[in-house]
Amino acid sequence: MWKKTSGVMVSAALILALAACGNNGGNNAADGSANQGGNTDSGNAAAPQGESTDTPAQKTTITYWTDDRHDQEYLKELISSFNTSNPDHIEVELTVLSENYNQSVDIAFSGNQAPDLLRIKSANTGTFVKKGYLEPIDAYLTPELTAKFESLFLDEVNRFGGKLYSLPNTGNTLRLVYNKDLFDKAGITSPPASMQELVEDAKKITEMGKKEGIYGFALNLKNPKSAFDRSIREILSLSGHQGLGYDIKTGKFDFAPYAQVITHFKQMWDDGSMLPGSEALDIDPLRAQFAAGKIGMYMSFSTEPGVYKDQFPTAINWAGALAPTLDGQIKGTSEIVSAGTWIGMSANSKNKEAAWKFMEYLYQDQVMTTYHEKGFGIAIVPSISEKAKQPDIKGMEGFLVGEHDSMWPVSPNVTPEGANYGDAFFKYMVSGGDLNAIVQDLNTRYNDALAKAIEKGEAAAVQDPSFDPSKL
Structure with a gap:
């Protein structure tokens, strides 16, 4: 479901319809801004005799798309302030x-029908650059902005082919989120600390609270890859493995460690310890259930x-607490994710x-600074992190960067071709099968895709035989 503020509801079907229609008969201005209130008068008609010919300054409307919901109220405030105060009559619409x-x-x-600006993250920036969606911003940078951010300009993160596409703001730590009240009730x-303990604790909570609709664990499995990227990624990085299936030491994909976590997730599924309906659960409905005290x-x-x-x-x-590891031993560091990027400019924008x-x-x-202090993300820009106060928000203390957090090399x-690792492992979770065969199939298909991407110059294999995940 898409939610849009300061504008009309947009959907994928509408986008395709607009694309098919092509010329809309002049209902949109040449610069792509929407005509306000359906009035097609350009403002150039002669005014009645004796009346002023002054017309209000024409607005330039730009659109910003994001998939972040946690910060949308603050973003709305910022947009409202910008729309009413900027001297250039620019109006931002948020989707x-x-x-x-x-x-x-x-x-x-x-x-x-692309937006002028879009939220980009470490997981999609490189893909968007390769597809030609993003505009380099080097020419827009002032010396002051360069000095502020240049220590965080990273190849394959925000800089590709020597061109810069985004500036950083914050990063996110990954944690186990747990209901302390349910823990107490379940003893x-x-x-x-380990995946086996996670399975056992989830079972205890479910046995204690099932009659009241309480279950030990949940995943937002409506999108399996999204669910695993916010869970297995954390477990593996703390266990000493790159969290997205890539082996930095060999420069190849190897999903064998991933499969070890999946066996424990499958056990919780088979035990009935996962919230019923998790296979259709998006992250916000999951959060709503957790807030209602129904998820451990x-x-x-x-x-x-x-x-x-x-x-x-x-x-x-x-x-919040560090996630469990495969065997209860911390052999790596928890990856700080989505650091290095924030907002990208559309290469197709007519209002750059x-x-x-x-x-x-x-x-x-x-x-x-306010973004950090409100708890929307953890500041990674030195000039901001040095002066920003720690967020005074319930639960934030469990997410602050500590000795077990670090940046990992980009995979x-x-x-x-075929199913991604999220879909393949989710199918095994609910239906079973030959897990070793699934791992081998994923390794073959992902490494074939990697070889083709390298050949086309679309990817590079990060390989470091001496890589030590405990010393990042």
């Missing part, structure tokens, strides 16, 4: 997409404290100067 974000962006670009004294544990990003403060206020006693002015507005120190982002 919040709740699911299928990358697919929606693809549809928008193919239908020539659990601390968060699980799940895994997610450091955005959660802000979510439970503004989006799903809750009275339950909850906290206006779009940049809004980007520049968002990259002000005060905006970024190649490839698209294999």
Whole structure:
């Protein structure tokens, strides 16, 4: 479901319809801005004799798409302030997409209905650059902005082929989110340290609370890859493995460690310890169930404290903790994700100067400091993190960067033929099968895709035989 503020509801079907229609008979201005109120008068008709010919300054409308929901109220405030105060008569329209974000962006670009600005993250920036969706921003940078951010310009993160496409703001830690009240009722004294303990604790909570609709664990399995990228990724990185199936030491994909986690997830599924209906659950409905006290544990990003403060206020006693590892031993570091990027400019935008002015507005120190202090993300820009106060938000203390958090090398982002690893492992979770054969199939298809991407110059194999995940 898509939610849009300051504008009309948009859907993928509408985008395709608009693309098919082509010329809309002049209902949109040549610069792509929407005609306000359906009035097709250009404002150039002669005024009645004796009346002023002055007309209001024409607005330039730019659109911003994001799949973030945790910060949308703050973003709305910023947009409202910008729209009423900027001297260039720029008006920003915000669209919040709740699911299928990358697919929606693809549809928008193919239908020539792309936004002017879009939220980009480490998982999609490289793909968007390769598809030609993003505009380099090097020419817009002032010396002041360069000095502020240049220590965080990273190849294959925000800089590709020597060109810069985004500036950083915050990063997100990954944690186990748990209901302390349910732990107490089930006789659990601390968060699980190993995957076996996670399975056992989830079973205890379910046995204690099932009659009241309470279950030990949940995953947002409506999108399996999204669910695993916010859970298995954390478990594996703390266990000493790159969390997206890539082996940095060999420069190849190897999903054998991934399969070890999946066996424990399948056990919770088979035990009935997962919230019923998890296979159709998106992240916001999951959060709503957690806020209502119906879920013992799940895994997610450091955005959660802000979510439970503004989006799903809750009275339950909850906290964040390091995720369990495969065997209870920490052999790596928890990956700080989505660091290095924030907002990208569309290469198709007809209002690039206006779009940049809004980007520049968002990259002000005060905006970024407040973003951190409100708990929407953890500041990684040195000049911001040095002066920003720690967020005074319930639960945030469990997500703050500590000795077990670090940035990991970027793994190649490839698209294999056939099912992705999320769909393949989810099918095994619910239906069983030959797990070794699934791993071998994924390894073959992902490494074939990697080889083809390298041959085309679309990816690079990060290989470091001496890589030590405990020393990042």
